[in-house]
Each structure stands twice: as C-alpha cells, then as structure tokens.
Amino acid sequence: MEHAKAAGSASPVNDQHVTLAPPLAATHPKWLVFIFYCSTMATVAMGWSFYYMVLQQWWLVFLLPLEVLGLAYVFIIASLLFVKVALSIVEKRYPVVEGKFERDGKEMRGYQTRTYFRQFAIWLTRNSTFPWIDKIAYSALGVHVGKTVVLHEAWVDSELVEVGDYCMIGMNSTVMSHCLYQDAYIARRTTIGNQTVIGAYSVLAPGTNIGESCVIGANSSTLLDAQVEANHLYAGNPVRKMKRLD
Amino acid sequence: MSAPTGLKMGPMTNCIVPSKWHALLMLLEMWFSIIPAIALEYVYLGLALDWNPIGLPAFQQVLGVVMAIEPWGRVVVWLLFPFNLLAVHYLNAFSAIKVAKFFLFFETHRHKPREGIFPRDFKDPDYYHWHARRALKKFPCWLLQLTPFTAMKGRYVYNQLGLGTVKVGKAAGTIDSWIDTEFVEIQDGAAIGRAAAITSHYFTPTHLIVKKVAIGKGCIVGERARVPSGVSLGDRSTILAKAVVRLDEPVPPGAIFGGNPATRVPWDPSIEKKA
Numbered sequence: 001m002e003h004a005k006a007a008g009s010a011s012p013v014n015d016q017h018v019t020l021a022p023p024l025a026a027t028h029p030k031w032l033v034f035i036f037y038c039s040t041m042a043t044v045a046m047g048w049s050f051y052y053m054v055l056q057q058w059w060l061v062f063l064l065p066l067e068v069l070g071l072a073y074v075f076i077i078a079s080l081l082f083v084k085v086a087l088s089i090v091e092k093r094y095p096v097v098e099g100k101f102e103r104d105g106k107e108m109r110g111y112q113t114r115t116y117f118r119q120f121a122i123w124l125t126r127n128s129t130f131p132w133i134d135k136i137a138y139s140a141l142g143v144h145v146g147k148t149v150v151l152h153e154a155w156v157d158s159e160l161v162e163v164g165d166y167c168m169i170g171m172n173s174t175v176m177s178h179c180l181y182q183d184a185y186i187a188r189r190t191t192i193g194n195q196t197v198i199g200a201y202s203v204l205a206p207g208t209n210i211g212e213s214c215v216i217g218a219n220s221s222t223l224l225d226a227q228v229e230a231n232h233l234y235a236g237n238p239v240r241k242m243k244r245l246d
Numbered sequence: 247m248s249a250p251t252g253l254k255m256g257p258m259t260n261c262i263v264p265s266k267w268h269a270l271l272m273l274l275e276m277w278f279s280i281i282p283a284i285a286l287e288y289v290y291l292g293l294a295l296d297w298n299p300i301g302l303p304a305f306q307q308v309l310g311v312v313m314a315i316e317p318w319g320r321v322v323v324w325l326l327f328p329f330n331l332l333a334v335h336y337l338n339a340f341s342a343i344k345v346a347k348f349f350l351f352f353e354t355h356r357h358k359p360r361e362g363i364f365p366r367d368f369k370d371p372d373y374y375h376w377h378a379r380r381a382l383k384k385f386p387c388w389l390l391q392l393t394p395f396t397a398m399k400g401r402y403v404y405n406q407l408g409l410g411t412v413k414v415g416k417a418a419g420t421i422d423s424w425i426d427t428e429f430v431e432i433q434d435g436a437a438i439g440r441a442a443a444i445t446s447h448y449f450t451p452t453h454l455i456v457k458k459v460a461i462g463k464g465c466i467v468g469e470r471a472r473v474p475s476g477v478s479l480g481d482r483s484t485i486l487a488k489a490v491v492r493l494d495e496p497v498p499p500g501a502i503f504g505g506n507p508a509t510r511v512p513w514d515p516s517i518e519k520k521a
Contacts, residue, residue, distance in 0.1 A: 019468030020487050023419025023437050028396045033332070036395075040328035104435075112418075116396075122248040123394035131251040153250045155440050172250055172441065172470075180437060180466050182484060182502075182513065203469060203487055221488060237488070 018205055018224050020176040021157065022108050022185055028116045031086055035120065039078035046074050069129060076124045080140055083121045087141065090114055096159050101185045108185040111159075111178055118158040126152055138163075146194065154198075160206075162191040170200035170218065177206045179224070186224070193230060215245060248394075249422065249440075257387040257403055258424040258445060261380035264368060268381050271349055275385050279342035283334045290330045293323045332395075339398060342386035343406050349382050350409060359411060359428055361446075364454045373454055376447070383407045383427050396421055404430070417461075429458040429475075436461050439469035439487065448475045448493060455493065462499065486511070 050067050054060045094110025101107040118141050125134040131152040135145045141158055145151070146165030154169040160177035169175060175198070177190045188207030192198070196210050199218030207225035210216070214228055217235025228234055233242040249255050263269050289305070292298050293312055298305055312319040357375040364372040386407070390399050399421045404414040411428045414420060419438035429446035438444065444467065448455040457475040461467065465479045468487035473479070477491050480499030485491060490506040497503055504511045 018487065019439055019466045019471075019484060021440055021469060023422055023439060024396075025418050026396065026400045026416055026420065032395065036332070037328040040331060041325075044324075044327055103437075119248050120394050126248050126251050134248075153252055155248075155250060172253065174440060174469055176469070182466075201470075 018179045018181050018186070020174060020179045020203065020205065021155075022103075022111060022178055022180050024115060024119075025109075025112045028120075029113055032116065032120055035079055035082040035086060035117075038082050039075050042078040043071050043075040047071055072128060076121070076128055079124060080121045080137055083117050084140060086117050087114060090117060098160065098187050098189060101187070103180060103183050103185050105185065107187070111185075111187070115158060122158060157190070160187060160189045162189070164192055164194035164196065164212070166195045167192050167197070169198045170202065173198050173200060173202040173204070175204045179206050188225065199235075213245065217242070253441070254388075254391050255422050255424065255441070256391050256399060257383070257407065257427045258443070259380045259383045259387045259427060261377045261384065263381045264374050264377040268378050272381060272385060275342065275345050275349060275382065278345045279338055279385070282341045283338040286330075286334055286337055290323070290334075294320070294327070296320075335389075335393060336397065339386060339389045342389050343398075343403060346382050346386050347406060347409075350379060350407070353378055353382060354409060359409070361429060361457050362455075364456070366449070366452060366454055372456075376454065376456065379428070387427075411458075419467075423467075426459070429456060431458065431460040433461060433463040433465075433481075435464040436467070437465070438467045439471060441470045442467045442473065443471075444473045446475045457494070468504075 090113055094113055097107060121137045121141065122134055125131065125137045132150070134152050135149050138151065138158065139145045143158060144162040146163055146167065148166050149163055150168045151163070153171045155174040156169065157175060157177045161175060175190060178185070178187045186206055190204055190206055190208050192210045193212035193214065195212060196214045198204070198216045199220065201219040202216050203221035205222050205224045205226065208222045208228065210228040211230030213231050215233045216239060217233065220235045220239050221237050222228070223238045226239065228239065229241065231245050233245055234240065235242050263272065292305060292309060296309060296313065298309060353375065357371050359379060360372065362372065364370050366373060368374050387403065390403055401414045404412050404420070404425065404427060407427045408430070409428070413431045415432055415434035417432045417434065417436040417438060422440045423438045423442040423444065425444045426446045430444065444459055444461065446456055446459045455475050459473060459475055460478040462479050462481040462483065464482040466484045467473060468485050468489060470488050471485045472490045473485065474491060474493050476494035477497065479485070479497045480501065482500050483497045484502045485508065486502065486504030489504045489508040491503060491508040495508065502511050502513060503509065
C-alpha cells in the first residue's frame with residue numbers, strides 16, 4: 001500500500017529522497033586495538049605450536065602453506081569471537097533500536113560504535129583469501145543471512161538487515177537500514193526475501209521490504225519503507241513495478 | 247558494513263605515471279619509507295630471538311641487559327608482539343607520508359599546483375605535474391588502506407598530502423569515500439556517505455578542470471553522490487543519494503539537491519511522518 005503511494009504519485013524528485021547510512025565517525029573505538037591484540041596472540045600461539053610440531057615430526061613442514069592459510073583464518077575467527085564479546089558489552093549501553101532520532105544523538109553514536117566493531121570482523125573476512133565467507137561474519141554478528149547468498153561485492157549494513165536464501169546482491173549496491181535526512185537519523189529494518197536478485201549499483205533505503213523471487217533492476221533505488229511485491233521485476237528511481245515474473 | 251571486496255576507498259590518487267623518472271621516484275619512496283620499519287624490526291626481532299646479525303656493539307649491550315632479566319625480559323618482548331605489528335605498519339605509513347611530502351616539496355618547487363582549465367596533453371606543465379603529484383601520493387594512501395583501523399586514514403593523510411591546499415575538519419565518512427588530495431575543503435561536522443566521490447578535478451575529452459570544492463559545516467553528502475570541481479556546499483545543505491551535482495554549482499545553505507543532474511528539491515515531510 002505504501003509502495004503504491006510511492007510508485008503511483010508523481011514524486012517531486014526523480015530520485016532517492018533520503019541520504020543513506022550515517023557515515024562512521026573519524027576515529028574507531030580504542031577497544032578495537034585490544035581485540036586485535038587478543039586475536040594476534042591466539043594466532044601466535046597456533047604458530048608456535050606448529051613450530052614445535054615441526055620440531056617433532058620434520059615432514060609436517062610440507063603443511064606450511066596450509067598452516068599460513070590456517071593462521072590467517074585463526075586470526076579472523078578469533079577476532080570475530082572477540083568482536084561478539086565486545087558487542088555484547090557495547091549493546092548494553094547502545095541497544096539496537098528502530099525509529100527516528102536526532103542526528104549526532106546517542107542512537108547515531110551507538111550505531112557508529114557498534115558498526116566499527118562489526119566492520120572490523122567483516123573487513124577481515126572480505127579481505128581474506130575467500131571473501132565470500134563474510135556471510136559467516138554477518139550471521140555470527142546477528143544479521144539473518146540465508147544459505148547460498150552473495151554479499152561480498154556490496155555495502156550491506158550489519159544490523160537490522162535480513163537476507164533470505166539464494167539471494168544475490170549486485171556489485172557496489174547498498175543495502176541500508178539507517179539513513180540521515182536533514183537533522184534526523186532514521187533506523188528501519190530492511191528485509192530481502194528468498195531468491196531475490198538485486199541489480200548492480202542499486203540502493204535500498206531503510207525499511208525496504210522485498211518479497212520472494214523479485215528482481216530489482218540495476219541502478220535503481222527504493223524509497224524509505226518501500227514495499228516490493230513478490231515475483232515481480234522492479235526498476236527505476238524510485239522503483240516501479242515493471243512486470244510479473246513467472 | 248564494509249567496503250565491497252573489489253573497492254579500495256580513501257584518498258583518491260588514481261593517475262598516469264607521467265615519466266619513467268616518476269616511476270623511479272615511486273620506487274624510491276617505497277625504499278626510503280621501509281628503512282625505519284626495518285630498523286624497528288631489527289630491534290624487535292633481536293630482543294625476541296636474541297639475534298644481532300650485523301653485530302652492532304651497542305645493541306649487543308642492550309641485549310645483554312634484557313637477557314640478564316631472563317626469562318621475564320623475553321616474555322615481555324613476546325607479549326608486545328601485536329603492538330610491534332601495529333607499530334611497524336604505522337611507522338612505515340608515517341615515513342611514507344613524510345617521504346612523499348619530501349618529494350612533493352621539490353615537485354611543487356618545479357611547478358606550483360594551481361586551479362584552472364588545462365589541455366589534456368603531457369606537454370602542458372599543469373597537466374603533467376598534476377599527474378606527477380598524484381603519482382607521488384599513491385604509495386602512502388595505498389599503504390593506509392591495508393588495515394581495518396582508522397588511524398591516520400582520515401584528516402591526517404589529507405592535510406599532510408594536501409600541501410596547504412586541503413583543509414579537512416572533523417568530518418565523518420572520509421574513510422569510506424573518494425576524496426581528492428588537493429583543493430578540497432571540508433568543514434567540521436560534515437557527513438559524507440559511502441562511495442561518494444568528492445573531486446576537485448574533472449575530465450572532459452579534451453581538458454582537465456581543476457577547481458576547489460568546498461563542503462560547509464554540517465553538510466550531508468549522500469551515498470554514491472558525485473560532487474565535482476567548483477562546487478561549494480553551503481552550511482547544513484544536503485546532497486541526496488546518487489545525485490550528480492553540476493560543475494561550479496553553488497548550493498545555498500540548508501538546501502536539498504538531488505537527481506541527475508542535481509536540482510534543488512523541496513523538503514519531503516512524508517519521510518518525517520513515516521519514520
């Protein structure tokens with residue numbers, strides 16, 4: 001219903017009428033260095049244990065390439081665990097909330113703080129040998145991500161987002177659950193149904209609710225709280241219903 | 247929330263290396279900036295592994311002192327290992343910025359950076375040296391993109407490499423967008439969206455336009471918005487997501503601009519109601 005209004009009425013502007021995702025503050029929380037310290041020490045412990053194993057059984061040295069790869073992932077998984085611990089503390093002070101708040105207020109500061117912790121783990125997975133494991137980081141940090149999902153070439157917000165099974169999110173598209181509009185900071189839950197394809201360079205505004213088996217065309221954008229009907233092709237700025245997919 | 251795998255965000259320094267001498271200078275930049283990092287690692291690995299391969303006598307005495315408090319001296323050194331990793335990376339990045347500034351001092355002495363419209367021809371000194379400056383800024387910017395930490399990525403690198411033509415205040419989002427490293431002014435409290443491109447340069451098929459781009463206090467630049475050269479955003483103005491602003495567009499204070507090309511749009515009260 002909300003969608004019909006957005007798509008049907010002549011919008012005063014032929015584009016997205018919100019600016020998305022409150023950007024991160026200029027400096028990260030200092031606690032990130034502590035997380036880095038702990039996970040590096042875990043990696044060092046694994047490295048030393050491998051060294052002593054090689055001293056016992058010399059042929060284990062042939063596992064060195066596997067060990068190097070393994071150490072990288074020990075570091076990533078350790079920092080993921082420490083980030084989860086840190087988040088459980090941070091969320092006591094700054095809980096995840098939906099609604100409209102003041103810009104640069106407590107809620108936006110909370111978003112920035114939480115996102116720095118989440119981004120640390122997600123950055124590491126995305127810059128590792130297998131970047132598609134970032135969905136493990138997303139689901140570990142509380143985002144519902146279905147099976148066989150492509151996320152790693154897009155900006156996906158790390159909270160208040162739900163991605164269904166077999167979704168593909170295109171290159172450099174942004175799936176947002178937060179936005180800035182003049183003096184307001186708005187947080188709404190964004191959901192993407194099963195088997196939906198989001199085209200490259202598209203922008204999903206907070207509150208977008210996409211049904212199952214949809215296609216969102218390339219370089220299109222949705223408005224705040226847009227409802228996208230299942231089994232349809234949508235495209236444009238803002239998105240309009242193009243045709244039914246069978 | 248992190249940049250897509252295929253993107254490197256941060257200071258925008260893509261360029262053509264204008265001559266083989268500048269390629270050599272880029273190599274020298276890497277060479278010089280790694281020397282302090284190697285010195286740090288010599289000390290650290292020496293302390294950690296009781297190792298002095300060149301046999302420096304003064305360092306041998308330090309090693310003797312640390313060994314004298316065995317085993318705890320060695321344990322403390324190993325407990326500092328993660329800080330050593332951070333220190334070696336940031337020492338490398340810091341010296342890369344300083345070495346780049348050293349080279350840029352001579353580069354700007356040869357030809358002062360200036361605004362204007364220049365033909366895209368390497369015989370034109372402005373065009374040639376514009377590329378040369380960006381080539382020299384490339385390495386420190388690339389180095390800073392290699393960690394998930396924000397230290398030195400934001401105001402510091404812009405203000406250092408800007409050589410007086412850049413002023414970046416306490417703005418949010420400068421690490422998640424592309425911003426040019428000269429003729430840029432961003433005031434305090436601005437919020438810059440993901441993957442926005444704020445450039446003081448603009449390429450036409452025949453010319454390069456270099457003109458100052460200014461972003462006022464508390465502005466919002468939307469996600470993936472394009473703010474090209476000559477644009478000045480008034481205080482607390484808003485550029486909507488995916489907007490493409492025209493060259494030399496003066497955006498008045500408090501205005502909202504959106505669309506492609508960007509035009510002034512009214513404030514949408516329905517968003518206030520919805521949220």
